[in-house]
Amino acid sequence: MxxxxxxxxxxxxxxxxxxGLMAAEVARAAGIEVDLYEAKGSVGRKFLIAGKGGLxxxxxxxxxxxxxxxxxxxxxxxxxxxxxxxxxxxQWARGLGVETYVGSSDRVFPLDRKAAPLLRGxxxxxxxxxxxxxxxxxWEGWDADGHLRFSTPEDEVLVRAPATVLATGGGSWPQLxxxxxxxxxxxxxxIDVAPLVPSNCGFDIGWSQHFANRHAGAPLKPVIAHxxxxxxxxxxxxxxxxxxxxxxxxxLVYALSVPLRDAISRDGHAILHLxxxxxxxxxxxxxxxxxxxxxxxxxEHLRRQAGVDxxxxxxxxxxxxxxxxxxxxxxxxxxxxxxxxxxxxxxMAEAISTGGGVRLExxxxxxxxxxxxxxxxxxxxxxxxxxxxxxxxxxxFASGLRAGRxxxxxxxxxxx
Numbered sequence: 001m002x003x004x005x006x007x008x009x010x011x012x013x014x015x016x017x018x019x020g021l022m023a024a025e026v027a028r029a030a031g032i033e034v035d036l037y038e039a040k041g042s043v044g045r046k047f048l049i050a051g052k053g054g055l056x057x058x059x060x061x062x063x064x065x066x067x068x069x070x071x072x073x074x075x076x077x078x079x080x081x082x083x084x085x086x087x088x089x090x091q092w093a094r095g096l097g098v099e100t101y102v103g104s105s106d107r108v109f110p111l112d113r114k115a116a117p118l119l120r121g122x123x124x125x126x127x128x129x130x131x132x133x134x135x136x137x138x139w140e141g142w143d144a145d146g147h148l149r150f151s152t153p154e155d156e157v158l159v160r161a162p163a164t165v166l167a168t169g170g171g172s173w174p175q176l177x178x179x180x181x182x183x184x185x186x187x188x189x190x191i192d193v194a195p196l197v198p199s200n201c202g203f204d205i206g207w208s209q210h211f212a213n214r215h216a217g218a219p220l221k222p223v224i225a226h227x228x229x230x231x232x233x234x235x236x237x238x239x240x241x242x243x244x245x246x247x248x249x250x251x252l253v254y255a256l257s258v259p260l261r262d263a264i265s266r267d268g269h270a271i272l273h274l275x276x277x278x279x280x281x282x283x284x285x286x287x288x289x290x291x292x293x294x295x296x297x298x299x300e301h302l303r304r305q306a307g308v309d310x311x312x313x314x315x316x317x318x319x320x321x322x323x324x325x326x327x328x329x330x331x332x333x334x335x336x337x338x339x340x341x342x343x344x345x346x347x348m349a350e351a352i353s354t355g356g357g358v359r360l361e362x363x364x365x366x367x368x369x370x371x372x373x374x375x376x377x378x379x380x381x382x383x384x385x386x387x388x389x390x391x392x393x394x395x396x397f398a399s400g401l402r403a404g405r406x407x408x409x410x411x412x413x414x415x416x
Contacts, residue, residue, distance in 0.1 A: 005147055005158045009033040011407050012148060012161035014139045016043025017178075019379025019396045020167035021122060023404030024131045027165075030408035034131045035161070037150060038177070039138040044119045045176040046169065050393070051115025057093065058086040059390035060106040069391045071258060073384035076360050080398035086390070089397055096121040107390055139168065141185025162414065163374045163407045167400060170354030170380040171196040180354070182381065190371035192362040198351035199385045200392075201257050202249025203270070203342040211318050216245040218311040224275035225252055226337065227259060230266070238278060243311060248272075248340065254352065255387050261345050261355075270342040276312045276335045285335060289328040298325065308335060353392055355385040366406025367399060374410065378403035 010033030013020045021043065024034045036043070050056075059066065066086065067078035084092075090100045090108060098118045099111045110118060127133065137150040137157065147158040171180030180196050187193045221240035228234055239252030253260075256272070263270035277285060288305040296304070303309040308316070312335075317325060319338060324330055348354055358377045362369060367382070369375045378399040386392050 003155060003157065005160050008035050008159060008161040010161075010411060011035070011163050011165065011404075012037065012159060013165045013167060013404075014148070015167035015169060015177075015379065015381075016040075016133070016135075017167060017169055017379060017396065018044070018047055018393060019400030019403070020165065021126065022397050022400030023165045023167060023376075023378055023407065024126055025122075025129075026401050026404040027408045028126070028129050028131055030405070030412070032408045032411055035134060035159075036131055037134045037137040037139060037148075037159075039136070040177045041135050043123060043133065043135070044115075046173050046178055047119060047393075048115050049173065049176060051113075054113040055110055055115040055118070056107045056388070056390045056393070057100060057110065058089045058108045058394045060086065060102045060108055066391070069389075070384055070386050070395065073360065077384055077386075077395050077398070079365075080395065080402050084398040084401045086394055089394055092397075093118060096125065105389075139166075139182065139185075141182075142189060163376070163411050165376045165378055165400075165403050165407050166381065167377070167379040167403070168381050170357060171348045172198065172351040172354050174349050178354075178380065180348070186358060186377075189369075189375075191369045191375075191377075192359045192371075194356040194359050194383045196348060196354045196356040197261060198345045198348040199257055199261070199355040200254040200352035200388055201261070201348075201350065202244055202253060202346040203247045203257075203260060203264075203272075204344045204346065205247035205340055206343055207243075207245075207247070208318060211314055212245050215243045215311045215314055218243045219250070220248075220274070220276070220311060220315075222278055223252070224278045225256060226273040226275065227256060227263075228271070229259065230262075243315075247342065247346075249346070251388070257345070258355070258385060260342055264342060264344060272340045272342055274338045274340065276315070276338055277306055277308060280306070282332060282336050285332040286329055289332050302331075306332075306335065352388060353380060353385060355383070357381045357383040359383045366409070367403040368406060368410065376403040376407045376410075 011027050013024050013036040016038035024036050028034045067074045070077040100108050102108055137152055140149040140151055143149050147160050150157040168182045169178030183193055219242050224236055224238045226236050241248055241250035241252040260270040293301045302313050367376050379396045
């Protein structure tokens with residue numbers, strides 16, 4: 001049974017990721033009392049995992065290109081970034097004693113590439129500023145009287161707060177707290193929510209068992225991906241990807257995950273074409289492969305004349321039968337435009353991030369729910385998505401700042 005209702009003097013924040021922590025920081029700076037609730041035993045767990053291989057904090061791409069990375073939500077996110085973009089994020093990190101640098105791909109990292117020192121310094125500063133942290137408090141929605149409901153290891157806790165910022169994350173990496181369990185509660189409160197979908201994810205193809213057993217984990221690099229937009233125009237991008245047991249993943253695939261996922265939703269499948277030999281045009285490749293084999297095996301001929309071996313050679317055999325692979329003109333054309341049929345995205349729990357969430361149309365400019373005044377939303381639980389490369393984190397910080405500032409103004413206006 002729940003105990004007495006806890007009456008907060010100021011702002012309740014649900015979620016201890018970058019958006020929630022930033023909302024806490026700016027609200028507290030405005031003089032608002034802040035209580036932050038986190039389902040796990042510590043805050044920032046997904047932030048730490050994101051920085052495990054080197055914390056990609058933001059990106060040095062200038063505007064307006066930076067905002068275009070957010071696709072159909074570029075205009076809305078650009079407004080957040082005008083208040084707190086990549087430069088402001090780097091200055092903020094410097095204020096915590098963390099210097100950053102721009103890498104060769106224009107990605108921005110801390111000098112030591114680590115997430116933990118930044119997070120520790122941030123949490124320490126927030127506590128010194130008076131933010132109260134409540135861990136192992138899992139939000140379960142609102143009760144009939146509008147109290148925030150939290151389950152804890154001991155009991156249910158009811159909290160009444162004059163204002164709330166929800167920053168509960170999307171639906172990826174549920175073991176770190178972002179499990180999407182908030183969707184039903186938020187939707188039941190009359191706030192419009194788009195279904196959560198995987199983003200920055202891999203895809204299932206359905207390899208033969210032989211190919212999967214032999215090549216799962218093998219990189220495909222470099223390759224050029226070609227895909228078709230809904231309007232019929234072709235687009236291309238060079239990069240690297242990785243064969244998995246069930247299909248394909250990796251940075252190149254993640255960058256294309258939105259159009260590929262949407263094509264599957266629309267058509268039941270998506271076609272991804274790979275150029276496995278980007279250094280040679282089709283005519284040269286045909287000429288090279290037309291040279292006499294002189295008794296060499298097909299595998300050796302492909303290696304010598306086209307530089308194709310290992311997983312690329314096996315991939316060719318995966319899509320061409322024995323008769324077709326004897327036709328060198330067809331082999332050349334396939335190597336330049338190998339078609340993969342993507343059947344489905346990998347499950348959301350495996351994705352780096354998610355699309356869908358609280359629709360921005362359900363919020364005002366300060367990210368307050370029009371159906372529930374005093375409730376603000378921020379971070380990945382909002383209906384936007386972006387590629388990896390620092391864009392995800394930057395928008396989480398920026399939306400948290402916007403929601404936290406708006407919540408502080410809303411509370412202050414209520415006091416006047």
